[in-house]
Amino acid sequence: MSAASVDELFRSINECPGARDVFCPAIVSAPGAPAAVELNSVDKAGASSGKFSIAATGWLDDRGLTIEVLLRGDLGDGCATGVREVGDGMALILVCPTAEGSATRALLVVRPKVVRTPNDAPVQRAGRAG
Amino acid sequence: MTARARRGGGLSGTRGGIAVLASLLLIASGLAAGCRTHTRVIDSPFAADDEYPQLFWMFTLIEVPADADLPPLGSL
Numbered sequence: 001m002s003a004a005s006v007d008e009l010f011r012s013i014n015e016c017p018g019a020r021d022v023f024c025p026a027i028v029s030a031p032g033a034p035a036a037v038e039l040n041s042v043d044k045a046g047a048s049s050g051k052f053s054i055a056a057t058g059w060l061d062d063r064g065l066t067i068e069v070l071l072r073g074d075l076g077d078g079c080a081t082g083v084r085e086v087g088d089g090m091a092l093i094l095v096c097p098t099a100e101g102s103a104t105r106a107l108l109v110v111r112p113k114v115v116r117t118p119n120d121a122p123v124q125r126a127g128r129a130g
Numbered sequence: 131m132t133a134r135a136r137r138g139g140g141l142s143g144t145r146g147g148i149a150v151l152a153s154l155l156l157i158a159s160g161l162a163a164g165c166r167t168h169t170r171v172i173d174s175p176f177a178a179d180d181e182y183p184q185l186f187w188m189f190t191l192i193e194v195p196a197d198a199d200l201p202p203l204g205s206l
Contacts, residue, residue, distance in 0.1 A: 010190075018195040029185045039191060058185045065185075104193040111188040118182075 006091045009109065023052075028115075031060045058112055064088070071096055071108050086112055 013019050029035035036055040055070040066085050071094055072078035079096040086092055094108040113120070 013192055013194070016194055016198050018198070019192050023189070023191040025189050025191075027187050029187065031183060031185055035185075035187065037189070052191060054189055054191075056187050058187075060183060060185075071191075103196055105196050105198070107192045107194050109190040109192075111190075113186040113188065114183050115186050116183045 006109070006111065009091070009093070013107070025054070027056075029056070029058065031058055033057070052106065054108070056110070056112075060114065065112060065114055067092070067110070067112055069094060069108070069110050071106060073106055081110070088114070 023039045025037045025039060027035050027037050034055060034057045036053060039052040039054070051074045053072045055072075056067065058065055058067045060066075064085060064087065066083055068081055068083045069092070070078060070080040073096060079094060081092055081094050084092060090111075092110045092112075094110060096106040096108075
């Protein structure tokens, strides 16, 4: 799977056999303040099959936006981006390594946006349906 | 004049309300696009009276097969 843009990344994921369960949460936070969201994977029968949590913090300075994101799942110890600079309109990909015995890995696409005015309305671009 | 009005809190609150509404619309748009989202925000310190700039986080989480050829960690 290769990608040169966010759109191309989602096209690649669409073509990836076996990819499933897309979650598209969005949260708002203040610069420097941590924010977190918890996700429950639910199968077609409505049973919970997994739990993830995402914790994110972003900082703004003269150089731009710096972020740190942590993804935790109930199958592994989780993984983090570390502190990384992110350019305007860019995305960051986080792939959690396989937990022992797990048939899947978690791929997280992080798209932070700095909202400077009420007119800076962001638009969520969804990936594939699960 | 109230303390909130003196510090411009009325206008800020209106902007915050717009941001909250935008958040709800964003999540709704994700649902409309086919995302099966079962989420619970457990820590989001954003408040209606917060000032700009704010950070809007859009996440997409996909479970992929363990043997899938994935891009390395990095930015696009």
